[in-house]
Amino acid sequence: MTEEPAMTMSSSTSLRMVSTGERREILRANPLLQIYPTRPTAGEAEAELRERGVEVTKETRSLSGTEKVGLLNRIDMHFDATPLEQALHCDFYDAVRITWAKINPLSPENVARFRSFGDAIKAGNPQLMPVATRKGTGYLLRCVAQSGGLRFIERTTQILGSSMRTLPLDDENFIPFWPTMVVHWPACGTLDQFEANFVSVFDGGAGNGQYFRTVFRATAKRATRPIYVTALAAIANVGILFVVGASSSTFHEEKSRKILDFLEEFMRRTGIAVVFVCTAPVYEKLVYMGTVCSSLTNGALEEIQWLDTDSKFFHTMNLNLLNQSLQWETYDTVPGGLLEAAASCTHGSREALNSFYRNLHIAAVRAKARHPSEQLIEGVVRAFVKQTDQLQRVAGFLGEFYAKQKERSGKNGPVRLPNGRVWQDFLSMETLEMMGHAT
Structure with missing residues (x-):
């Protein structure tokens, strides 16, 4: 703790x-x-709040496959x-x-x-x-x-x-x-x-x-x-x-x-x-x-809200999670294909992003992979999309809403879609207002 x-x-x-x-x-x-401590600086606050799920060391890299999998489950605790x-x-x-x-x-x-x-x-x-x-x-x-x-x-x-x-x-x-x-x-x-x-x-x-x-x-x-x-x-x-x-x-x-x-x-x-x-x-x-x-x-x-997947923060968080691998060396930047896969699977959900990289790193241990290959990523994506079915449905709902909102640009009245109330806790206040509150 x-x-x-x-x-x-x-x-x-x-x-x-x-x-x-x-x-x-x-x-x-x-x-x-x-x-009691006084107000910290922004930099001190960032350092205090940061939590790494897995600390990568020479010792953790030399663990057995079973031990690595057990440790990698801690990635869910990662926080930036x-x-x-x-x-x-x-x-x-x-x-x-x-x-x-x-x-x-x-x-x-x-x-x-x-x-x-x-x-x-x-x-x-x-x-x-x-x-x-x-x-x-x-x-x-x-x-x-x-x-x-x-x-x-x-x-x-x-x-x-x-x-x-x-x-x-x-x-x-x-x-x-x-x-x-x-x-x-x-x-x-x-x-x-x-x-x-x-x-x-x-x-x-x-x-x-x-x-x-x-x-x-x-x-x-x-x-x-x-x-x-x-x-x-x-x-x-x-x-x-x-x-x-x-x-x-x-x-x-x-x-x-x-x-x-x-x-x-x-x-x-x-x-x-x-x-x-x-x-x-x-x-x-x-x-x-x-x-x-x-x-x-x-x-x-x-x-x-969910993170903007085009933002610098999203890239930084991906890099921090990528570098908790116990299989490959440290990266300076996230490979484009991996970043795109993470964005398309998680839609900016930080909880989902942690889970995505946990699955990736565990899959790498089991496959004894030394880098995040295209084949490894594709397998993780397939399994992850199935695992996060609810999240994918929410993202699909939002995608449909924004597409219809764009079509109706300049027209009066909110865009209403079926099942809107089912997903309302996943909506930002701005989106809820655009839907006219009653979805």
């Missing part, structure tokens, strides 16, 4: 181990801001961040720090704030919860299916810190902090299940924080669960709450509205930033749901 970022002061280091003067300065200046993702990663560092900057965890005000949460839970009255000095920032990220967007969320939260840590103050007292918490959107689209997902993530990420696994649990009845969830996030000093995975099949306007209303109130009460990750059809419904949309987009509204 990738290591989380090094801190200025180790999260396992007690403040007792620094001088009295330094300790006073840290406590006065907000200890969480003192220990786009410039947009690098910028978002930097913004998320800022978002964590901004959340923590709103109140010093050791201040009398924060102690009173925690008491208010406790009182609200005991009384089952959400109105007793405190209100943050400043509402949490909202970020909405639309991710086209198979674009690699969810892999980006996995990488950035892994680096920022995705479990609870503690900063010991002395032998008995500590400050908990949880830079990023990832809660998956429930398949049923209900608030009850979202709250259950939250508690499951909290228990799983609390580590040695046994106190936080049981606090308020005895009184966490259904009516108090929203208060309980809000309070736990505040008490654990969550920096960003990522809500991931809302799609056309899991978003139900009537039921899911309750989750969105909860998130808006959560941001108001805690001051914690929220990153909402969904597909374009979900966003299209969200736009018409009142103030929650503006709350979830006041920090940023971005979209991660």
Whole structure:
């Protein structure tokens, strides 16, 4: 597992181990801001996010065929961040720090704030919860299916810190902090299940924080669960709450509205930033749901799409994947035939691109190939197209749509095709709008 970022002061280091003067300065200046990294440069963000599925070394090249195949399956974990993702990663560092900057965890005000949460839970009255000095920032990220967007969320939260840590103050007292918490959107689209997902993530990420696994649990009845969830996030000093995975099949306007209303109130009460990750059809419904949309987009509204197969980034990613071979030497550029085959098979889907090169490299091991020959590529393409039947159908649908759109250039009205709703999570917002939303 990738290591989380090094801190200025180790999260396992007690403040007792620094001088009295330094300790006073840290406590006065907000200890969480003192220990957490500041915004990286674009180059640093690119390096942090990059992950190579297979490290090619003299040792890995000398493995047996079976061992090589086992190792090459790790290519699916390969990740190269786009410039947009690098910028978002930097913004998320800022978002964590901004959340923590709103109140010093050791201040009398924060102690009173925690008491208010406790009182609200005991009384089952959400109105007793405190209100943050400043509402949490909202970020909405639309991710086209198979674009690699969810892999980006996995990488950035892994680096920022995705479990609870503690900063010991002395032998008995500590400050908990949880830079990023990832809660998956429930398949049923209900608030009850979202709250259950939250508690499951909290228990799983609390580590040695046994106190936080049981606090308020005895009184966490259904009516108090929203208060309980809000309070736990505040008490654990969550920096960003990522809500991931809302799609056309899991978003139900009537039921899911309750989750969105909860998130808006959560941001108001805690001051914690929220990153909402969904597909374009979900966003299209969200736009018409009142103030929650503006709350979830006041920090940023971005979209991660399939790659442009003519772009420099697409070529660079192909080259990085090509050079994870355990059979042939390093290439300086991707052979034209291979690049064309990868583009025609994957259509710019990063998930598919990883799979394509995994299949290529495994086929090379089995054939004992010393270069990506035309015959080797043709065999991989045939098998891959069959394996990714859904992706090929989506690409065919989009190709037909754009052809008809070109034919209708200058004419009024959207182009409508049968089965459009089947593929809507694979569509960018621009394409969805061109189809008139209702496909």
